[in-house]
Amino acid sequence: MAHANNGYYVPHGTTWPIVGSIGLTTLVVSAANFMNGTGSFWLTAMLGGLAIVVVMMFGWFGIVIRESEEGELYNEQVDVSFRMGMIWFIISEVMFFAAFFGALFYARQFVIPWLGGDGSGLATQQFLFPDFEAAWPTNGPGELGGAFATIPAFDLPLYNTLILLTSGVTVTMAHHALKHDQRKPLIWWLAATVALGFIFVYLQATEYIHAYADLNLKLTSGIYGSTFFMLTGFHGFHVTVGAIMLTVIMFRCMRGHFKPDNHFGFEGVAWYWHFVDVVWLGLFVFVYIL
Amino acid sequence: MSSTAAVHQDDHHHEPVRGWRRWVFSTNHKDIGTLYLLFSLAMFFVGGAMAMVIRAELFQPGLQVVEPDFFNQMTTMHALVMIFGAVMPAFVGLANWLIPMMVGAPDMALPRMNNWSFWILPFAFAMLLSTLLMDSGGPAGGWTLYPPLSLQGGNSFAFVIFAIHLMGFSSIMGAINIIVTIFNLRAPGMNLLRMPLFVWTWLITAFLLVMVMPVLAGAVTMLLTDRYFGTSFFNAAGGGDPVMFQHIFWFFGHPEVYIMILPAFGIVSEILPTFCRKPLFGYVSMVYATASIAFLSFIVWAHHMFTVGMPLGGELFFMYATMVIAVPTGVKVFNWVATMWKGSMTFETPMLFAIGFVILFTIGGFSGLMLAIVPADFQYHDTYFVVAHFHYVLVTGAVYSIMAAAYYWLPKWTGNMYSEKLGKLHFWLSTITVNILFFPQHFLGLAGMPRRIPDYSVEFAEFNLWSSIGGFAFGLTQLIFLYIVLKASFGKRTQELPDRVWEGAKGLEWTVPTPAPHHTFEQPPELRDEDLAHGDVAH
Numbered sequence: 001m002a003h004a005n006n007g008y009y010v011p012h013g014t015t016w017p018i019v020g021s022i023g024l025t026t027l028v029v030s031a032a033n034f035m036n037g038t039g040s041f042w043l044t045a046m047l048g049g050l051a052i053v054v055v056m057m058f059g060w061f062g063i064v065i066r067e068s069e070e071g072e073l074y075n076e077q078v079d080v081s082f083r084m085g086m087i088w089f090i091i092s093e094v095m096f097f098a099a100f101f102g103a104l105f106y107a108r109q110f111v112i113p114w115l116g117g118d119g120s121g122l123a124t125q126q127f128l129f130p131d132f133e134a135a136w137p138t139n140g141p142g143e144l145g146g147a148f149a150t151i152p153a154f155d156l157p158l159y160n161t162l163i164l165l166t167s168g169v170t171v172t173m174a175h176h177a178l179k180h181d182q183r184k185p186l187i188w189w190l191a192a193t194v195a196l197g198f199i200f201v202y203l204q205a206t207e208y209i210h211a212y213a214d215l216n217l218k219l220t221s222g223i224y225g226s227t228f229f230m231l232t233g234f235h236g237f238h239v240t241v242g243a244i245m246l247t248v249i250m251f252r253c254m255r256g257h258f259k260p261d262n263h264f265g266f267e268g269v270a271w272y273w274h275f276v277d278v279v280w281l282g283l284f285v286f287v288y289i290l
Numbered sequence: 291m292s293s294t295a296a297v298h299q300d301d302h303h304h305e306p307v308r309g310w311r312r313w314v315f316s317t318n319h320k321d322i323g324t325l326y327l328l329f330s331l332a333m334f335f336v337g338g339a340m341a342m343v344i345r346a347e348l349f350q351p352g353l354q355v356v357e358p359d360f361f362n363q364m365t366t367m368h369a370l371v372m373i374f375g376a377v378m379p380a381f382v383g384l385a386n387w388l389i390p391m392m393v394g395a396p397d398m399a400l401p402r403m404n405n406w407s408f409w410i411l412p413f414a415f416a417m418l419l420s421t422l423l424m425d426s427g428g429p430a431g432g433w434t435l436y437p438p439l440s441l442q443g444g445n446s447f448a449f450v451i452f453a454i455h456l457m458g459f460s461s462i463m464g465a466i467n468i469i470v471t472i473f474n475l476r477a478p479g480m481n482l483l484r485m486p487l488f489v490w491t492w493l494i495t496a497f498l499l500v501m502v503m504p505v506l507a508g509a510v511t512m513l514l515t516d517r518y519f520g521t522s523f524f525n526a527a528g529g530g531d532p533v534m535f536q537h538i539f540w541f542f543g544h545p546e547v548y549i550m551i552l553p554a555f556g557i558v559s560e561i562l563p564t565f566c567r568k569p570l571f572g573y574v575s576m577v578y579a580t581a582s583i584a585f586l587s588f589i590v591w592a593h594h595m596f597t598v599g600m601p602l603g604g605e606l607f608f609m610y611a612t613m614v615i616a617v618p619t620g621v622k623v624f625n626w627v628a629t630m631w632k633g634s635m636t637f638e639t640p641m642l643f644a645i646g647f648v649i650l651f652t653i654g655g656f657s658g659l660m661l662a663i664v665p666a667d668f669q670y671h672d673t674y675f676v677v678a679h680f681h682y683v684l685v686t687g688a689v690y691s692i693m694a695a696a697y698y699w700l701p702k703w704t705g706n707m708y709s710e711k712l713g714k715l716h717f718w719l720s721t722i723t724v725n726i727l728f729f730p731q732h733f734l735g736l737a738g739m740p741r742r743i744p745d746y747s748v749e750f751a752e753f754n755l756w757s758s759i760g761g762f763a764f765g766l767t768q769l770i771f772l773y774i775v776l777k778a779s780f781g782k783r784t785q786e787l788p789d790r791v792w793e794g795a796k797g798l799e800w801t802v803p804t805p806a807p808h809h810t811f812e813q814p815p816e817l818r819d820e821d822l823a824h825g826d827v828a829h
Contacts, residue, residue: 007812008475010397013307013315017406024456025413032448035518060402077474081399084470092462092504099508099538103523106538111531119601140529144522219519223529226521230512 009073016060023052061248068265069257079264086268090275093238097279100234104227104286108136111223115141139222148225149215153288156207160200161284164239167196168277171246171270181260183253190250193273197243204236231287238276245269306808314409317401318808319386324703325408326383327696331775333375333415334689338765340368345727345761347744348754361744362430363422369433370450373550374457375415377684380692381553382407382464385492387703389468391799391806392486394477394815399470407464414456421446432742434539435510437524437532441517451514458503465499468492477798477814483574484822486797490577491556494584498545498552501588506542509535533598540591548587551683552580554651554691555622558644560797561698562626565641566633567794572625579618579625586615596664597671605664612662616655623652638792639713643694646721647687654682657732672742675735681728686721693720696775701791705805706778712770719767726760796822 027049034042067073116134117125125132129141137150151157174189208229211217219229249269252258258266306312306321316322343364347355356364386404390397398404421428426444429435440447472493476485485493513535515521522528524535555576563570570576592600592608600608626648635641657679661667670676693716701707730753735741739750746754787804801821802810 008396010401010809011317013311014317014402014405015315017402018314018409020406021409021413024410024459025417028452028456029417029449032445032452035448036445038445080474081470084473085400085403085466088466088469088500089462092466092500095501096504096508099505099541100512102505102538102541103508103512103534106534107523107530111526111534112529114531115526115529120599138529140522140525140527142527144525144528219515219521222522222527226512226515226523226528226530230515230521 008075009067009078014060016056016063019059020053020056023049023056025049026052065252065257065265079262082264082268086264086271090271093275094279097231097234097282100227100231101282101286104231107223107227112136112138137224139224143222145218145221145225146216148217148221150217150224150228151207151211151215151288153284156203157284157288160203161280163196163200163203164277164280167193167200168274170196171273175266175270178253178258178263178266179260183256187250187253190246190253194243194246194250197239197246197273201236201240201243204232204239228287231283235276235279235283238279242269242273242276245272315405317397317405319390319398319401319404320703320806320808322398322404322408323383323386323388326379326386326411329408329411330376330380330383330692331772333371333379335768335772336419337368337371337376338768340364340371341761342765344368345758348746349758350755351746351748351751353745356744358744359427359430362432362742363428365742366429366431366433367418367422370418370429371415372684373433373546374454375411377550377688377692378461379411381492381495381550381688382461382468384488384553384557384692384695384699385464385468388699388799389471389489389492390475391802391810392489392797393472393475393480394798394811394817395471395475396809396812398467399475400467403463404467407460407467410456410460414453414460417449417456418453421449424449434536434543435513436539437513437516437535440513441524447517448514451510454510455507458507461499461503465496465503468496469500472496477811477817479817483577484817486556486822487559487570487573487576487580488553488556491552491559491580494580495549495552498549498584498587502542502545502549505538506546509538509542512538533595536595536598537592540594541588543594544591545584545587547680547683548583550688551651552583554647554688555580557691557695557698558626558647561640561644561694562629562648563796564698564792564794565638565644566630566635568629568633570625571628571631572621575621576625579621582618583615586611586618590615593662593667596667609662609664613659616659619655623648623655638697639708639710639717640694640698642714642717643690643697646717647690647694650682650686650690650721650724654679654684654687657682670735672740673735674731674739674741677741678728678731678735681731685728686724693771696771698792699799700775700778701787702799702804702806704778705783705787706781707785707787707791708774708778712774716767716770716774719770720764723760723763723767727757727764728760730754730757730760796820798822 027046030042030045030049033039034046112134113119114121115125115129115132118134132141137148139145139148170189170193174186174193177183177186177189217228218225221228246269249266252265306316306318313321313325316325341364343356344361347353347361349355386398389395418428424444424446426446428446429440429443429450431440431443435450472485472489482490512521512523516523516525516530522530524530524532526532559570559576590608590612592604593612596605596608630645637645657675661670661676661679697708697713734750734753734757737750739746789802789804790800791804792800798811798815798817798821799806801815
């Protein structure tokens, strides 16, 4: 690392992306075959693909972490590139959720009223679904999946809201500790954030079990089940990923990584965590309360 | 922009490694740009071969060449391959090659991710194309994947959806890289309003990509769960609606149309000033027009679905919003014409393609205006008029601009000047045949011939015959282009070319040696007004 000057770092050659491509392709080809019911071998192959992706992430992030901690390759400008990259990545994630929120709003504002005979849907309703009345929640005129009950907002979801909001505070406290180079509080606040994250995931899992076992609320419960499980499911997946990221960051902090004035890895994860937090607030309002 | 120089892992290895490793492990923006462009060229011929099958079947009425289901697979795959495999990667390849050189950057901002953006594509397309060999055949419900039809296909469906996921992943990473490079890696003094228009149009395109590719991912994920996991997003029995898919899809789909044309605007805005030997007319208004088009692209999507049954207020809103796009687009066309006005014009091949673009793309723009009118669209919808419209904007628009760019920058990339004679032959044959191919389709559509049907009433026979002849001739003509590109890329270098290959060319890419060395601008260049393409410099 003989380059202590102030230049922009351009790595030469990289082996991990092609590994990632092979891993992702193995994963999705196997998933497609498995979903088509062509044998349980493909489930194993899927896990294999996933393993390759995980190895790739360890390898790729490992290089970046080493370069960041050991060398002086990453100057301020490289740091800005990482920051901008993360911000635009989060924007793309927001748009992914926007598609599902859009589906929820469109279904509630237009589809259900039209199926109930509103506006130009009158004839359709009379001839096709004369017994259907527009209401929410609903599993549609075909009552797919049978009668179901919903999860009350001011119960578990409220606790989950408080948990995530608290975790947003704890991660900010950790950030302040890092900025003031107080390593012990940093690790404890981070540990608290990780714990809150996994408690959230655990509570979501119990909620799902409760929905399936007791409420007959399933993914197949018409449009309500579809939007409910896809929105909360993708959010839960993102929380899980975020919690894993926080865990990695916590171990890095325990190893003495990051400096008070230079810790993009920490901040990137913190931003991601705030993003899943904000998405949850949207879910709490539009999926659970309204 | 605090940096002064680029740091490489090893100062002594500035030449690329030899063999396959150079390409598979590359982090160099020029190598990755080359990979994108070659991949795109290959897909152009794959998609073109599918178009030939379509035109062969439509050569005369009746069913003769292929089964109707295979015909449907061809129309579906032709679109997917041309959009995601040919046009988009070609523009990303151009961005990779040119943007770092145009803004004076040592490379793309995130070079490793750049490698991944490309190397997902061959896998995604291997997956997509492999569906043609499956028992159930490839997807046959049209590239728009409308449910319920698309959900009724065979086992290939999951592969198509996952392939689209991978392509979206690649596009988003590529777009993020381009945005970050433009915002963070400009040479000192390269203010936003001094950037070449190609950089500006790509910045806005990349923004559109980040905004809408995830929405496509969401839409196709809903298709996947409807098909395999029993959700009811697009199933009325469960309280869903197939029309909802169309709304979500076209929220992606309409910005996608501009993703495929804004970089073309940028290319033409680079080439016209060079061969007119005049600065671009109205640079700042070009930037604002591009941004306006991008903004409007988010609020016009439902003009693709006027006949699906929307409330009248919706039809009116989307009609007027769509027509408003003609204003910024008109600004652009008038600026190009004003750039040519009283210029000392010469007509080398890139210039011919650029002028061809301005004229023929505008025809496509006008037919688009006709389609924007709701009552007229009720007649035109899903006819060959629509096919003619979007092929004028995509073939004589996007593809012409890519060819113009290839001729314009090929000498800078390869160090070889193409044969002007062959280039002109390519242009004129293309331009004559492409009009024989697509112009009659306007009349077919107005007379009521529906698209995506392998057979037709005998009254349409003559125009279809001409269209097919034009199609075969256009397809064959592209072999000239293939020969020119391969000869320039792999042929022996016969002459020394100056840095500034075209005497009227401006922009930083013309200040580096020809062919461009593996690494450029390891030290940020000093900007001199006379080198800059246009921009808000005092003329």
